[in-house]
Amino acid sequence: MLVTTETFDVAMVVSATQAAAGVAGPLNGVKMHLFTNNPALAKQMLLGAFTEPTYGSYAAQAVTFGAAKRDAQGNISTDTGQVIWQETGTPLATTVNGYFLTNTAGTTLLAAEYFPTPQNLVDLLSSFWVVAEWSANNAAAGQCQVGS
Secondary structure, eight states, rough: OOOHHHHHHHHHHHHHSSSTTTOOOOOOOEEEEEEEEEEOOOOOGGGGGOOOOOOOTTTEEEEOOHHHHTTTOOOOEOOOOOOOEOOOOSSOOEEEEEEEEOOOTTTTTTEEEEEEEEEEEEETTEEEEEEEEEEEEEEEGOOOEEOO
16 A cells, blocks of 8 residues: 655645646635535536525535645645535525535536535524535545534
């Protein structure tokens, strides 16, 4: 098994999240979307497998991954910071099961994750936040945090 160094892992995070020499990494300029259905999450998953919320003010949000850091498990990782979701306008009760990330244009699926527990938006005062984490040396180590 190839064991990478922290120097390599930090370089991977920088490469994935920043634009350098005119080439953007795959996590540079991504959008976060929500899903309300229960798709099978796998390497071969397709963008069409996800059902997005239908409340009037819903829109995918652009997110920026931060600088490389060491997470609680000792993995070199990066996260989005809090992305807040709240309905405006006419409320529509919605249960959200997770999120997925696409490229800036919203045409290429990059990743998806279920929330630890579904999040409910029941009125205009309901809200929740998501912090997506990605780990360069352990893809299973990245986990979202969700709160309200």
